[in-house]
Amino acid sequence: MVEKSNTDVVERRRGSGVKLVYDILRDEILDLKLAPGSSVDEVLLAERFQMSRTPIREALVRLAGEGLIETLPNRSTLVSNIDLLNLNTYFDALVLMYRVTTRLAAQNHRPDDLLAIRELHSQYAATVEARDLRDMIAVNAAFHSAIAEAGRNPYFTGLFRRLLDEGRRILRLYYNSYDEQFPQRFVDEHAEIIAAIEARDLDLADHLGKVHGEQIVEQVQRMFVRNQKLDIKL
Amino acid sequence: MVEKSNTDVVERRRGSGVKLVYDILRDEILDLKLAPGSSVDEVLLAERFQMSRTPIREALVRLAGEGLIETLPNRSTLVSNIDLLNLNTYFDALVLMYRVTTRLAAQNHRPDDLLAIRELHSQYAATVEARDLRDMIAVNAAFHSAIAEAGRNPYFTGLFRRLLDEGRRILRLYYNSYDEQFPQRFVDEHAEIIAAIEARDLDLADHLGKVHGEQIVEQVQRMFVRNQKLDIKL
DNA sequence: AAAATATTTCTTGTCGACAAGAAAAATGCA
DNA sequence: TGCATTTTTCTTGTCGACAAGAAATATTTT
Known part of the structure; x- marks a missing residue:
C-alpha cells in the first residue's frame, strides 16, 4: 500500500x-x-x-x-475503477467543456483572472522543463480549472473539474512512455488560448479549446491502442 | 417548520x-x-x-x-439559498444541457428508453390535466432526466440532473400564478422531442431541445421580472 | 472426500456521551 | 444607561464501544 x-x-x-x-x-x-x-x-x-x-x-x-x-x-x-470501456463518453464531455469554459473565459474574465492563469501557465512550462510527469498532469488540470473559473459559471466549472480530475487518473495510467513532442506542443497551445481569452475573441477561444481538447483525446486514444496491443501480447 | x-x-x-x-x-x-x-x-x-x-x-x-x-x-x-442574482449562468448551463442530452438521446437511445420516456410523458400530461403544480414540476424534471439517461453520458446526465433539481426550486418559487397556456404548450413540445429522438434526427433533436429550454428560460424570466415589480411595490 | 452447516473473523453501520466553538444572555462597571 | 466582560446555552464535531452483515474458515455429516 x-x-x-x-x-x-x-x-x-x-x-x-x-x-x-x-x-x-x-x-x-x-x-x-x-x-x-x-x-x-x-x-x-x-x-x-x-x-x-x-x-x-x-x-x-x-x-x-x-x-x-x-x-x-x-x-x-x-x-473506483477507471471506466475504460466508456472513454468516448468521457471524451465527449471533456471536449465540450474545454470549448464552453474557454469561450466563457474570453467573455467574462477580469484582470485578476489572467494573472492567475498566466502564473499556472508558467508553472506548467516549468514542470515540462523539469520533466516531472506527476506535477505536469496536476498543474495542467489546475491551469484549465483556472480558465473555467474565469468563465464564472459554477455549473460548468464543477463538471469540468470532475472531468479534469478523472483525466489525471487516465493520463497517469497511460503516460508511462514519456513522449517528447507532446508537452511542448501543449505549452504553445496554452499560450494561444490565453491570447484569445485576453483578446475577448469568443469564437477563437471556443475553437482553440476544441482543438486543444481533441488533441489530448487523440493522444490518449493513441496511447490506449498502443497499450491494448501490449496487453494482447502478454 | x-x-x-x-x-x-x-x-x-x-x-x-x-x-x-x-x-x-x-x-x-x-x-x-x-x-x-x-x-x-x-x-x-x-x-x-x-x-x-x-x-x-x-x-x-x-x-x-x-x-x-x-x-x-x-x-x-x-x-441553501436560491441564487437569483446569477440566474443567467444557470440558464446558460440549462439550455446547453437541454441541447446536448436531447441530441445524444436521438443518437444513443434504445427501445426500452422510449418506453420509459413515453410513460413519463403521459404522466406529465396527466399532471397538467389535474392542474397539480407540484407534481407537474417534479414529473417534468423526471421526463427530461429520462431523456438524458437515454443519451448514455453519465457526465452530462449528472450535471443535467442537478440543474433540473435546482429548476424545481426556481419554478416553485415563481409559479404561484398558474399560467393557463404554459403547460399545454410544453406537452406538445415534449411530443415533438420524442418524435425527433425516435427518428434519430440529431440536429432536429438538438434544435428542439434548445427551443424548449429557451422557452422555459423566457417564461421564468418573465415571472422573475413580474415578481420583481411586486417586490418593489411592497 | 465432498457437501452442507456452524463458527469465527473482519469491516462497516449505529449509538450514546462528551467536548469545543460560537452566539446569546447575563453580569459587572463606568 | 451604555458598554465591556463573563457566563450560559445551543449546536455541531469527535470519540470509543458495540451490533450487524457478509465472507472466510472450521466443523460436522453423509
Whole structure:
C-alpha cells in the first residue's frame, strides 16, 4: 500500500480533520498512489491520521459523492475503477467543456483572472522543463480549472473539474512512455488560448479549446491502442 | 417548520436509514417544503426519524455535496439559498444541457428508453390535466432526466440532473400564478422531442431541445421580472 | 472426500456521551 | 444607561464501544 509516516498530524483544529483526510486521499487517488480497485479501510485510515473513524467516514462519504470511491454495503469500500470501456463518453464531455469554459473565459474574465492563469501557465512550462510527469498532469488540470473559473459559471466549472480530475487518473495510467513532442506542443497551445481569452475573441477561444481538447483525446486514444496491443501480447 | 408524524419509520434494515433521510430531505428541499435559508437541526431530525445523529449526519454531508444545504462550521446548517442574482449562468448551463442530452438521446437511445420516456410523458400530461403544480414540476424534471439517461453520458446526465433539481426550486418559487397556456404548450413540445429522438434526427433533436429550454428560460424570466415589480411595490 | 452447516473473523453501520466553538444572555462597571 | 466582560446555552464535531452483515474458515455429516 502506501508507505507513509503514520502520524500525518498531531494537533488539529476542530473540524479541519475531515478536509485534511479528504484532500490527501483525493490526491492519492488521482495520482494513482491508491490503485483503482484497492480497498480503503476506515480503521487503518483512523490509525494513520490519528483520529476516530467518524471524521474519516465523513471524508469517505464526500469522496463517494464525487465517484472517487465506491461503497459495498456492509463489506468494504474500494477506490473506483477507471471506466475504460466508456472513454468516448468521457471524451465527449471533456471536449465540450474545454470549448464552453474557454469561450466563457474570453467573455467574462477580469484582470485578476489572467494573472492567475498566466502564473499556472508558467508553472506548467516549468514542470515540462523539469520533466516531472506527476506535477505536469496536476498543474495542467489546475491551469484549465483556472480558465473555467474565469468563465464564472459554477455549473460548468464543477463538471469540468470532475472531468479534469478523472483525466489525471487516465493520463497517469497511460503516460508511462514519456513522449517528447507532446508537452511542448501543449505549452504553445496554452499560450494561444490565453491570447484569445485576453483578446475577448469568443469564437477563437471556443475553437482553440476544441482543438486543444481533441488533441489530448487523440493522444490518449493513441496511447490506449498502443497499450491494448501490449496487453494482447502478454 | 414541517408538521409531520414524528415516526417516519420504526423498523429499518441496517444501512437504509441514510438513504431514507437523504431522499426525504432532498424532496422537501426541492419542493420548498423546507424554505431556503431555514435551519436544519441534526437533533430534531434524529428525533423525527428515530435514529441517532450519525446516519442523519451522513445524509446531510451528501446533501451538502450537492449544494442543497450549507454548513456553517461549529454553528448551524442551513438549506441553501436560491441564487437569483446569477440566474443567467444557470440558464446558460440549462439550455446547453437541454441541447446536448436531447441530441445524444436521438443518437444513443434504445427501445426500452422510449418506453420509459413515453410513460413519463403521459404522466406529465396527466399532471397538467389535474392542474397539480407540484407534481407537474417534479414529473417534468423526471421526463427530461429520462431523456438524458437515454443519451448514455453519465457526465452530462449528472450535471443535467442537478440543474433540473435546482429548476424545481426556481419554478416553485415563481409559479404561484398558474399560467393557463404554459403547460399545454410544453406537452406538445415534449411530443415533438420524442418524435425527433425516435427518428434519430440529431440536429432536429438538438434544435428542439434548445427551443424548449429557451422557452422555459423566457417564461421564468418573465415571472422573475413580474415578481420583481411586486417586490418593489411592497 | 465432498457437501452442507456452524463458527469465527473482519469491516462497516449505529449509538450514546462528551467536548469545543460560537452566539446569546447575563453580569459587572463606568 | 451604555458598554465591556463573563457566563450560559445551543449546536455541531469527535470519540470509543458495540451490533450487524457478509465472507472466510472450521466443523460436522453423509
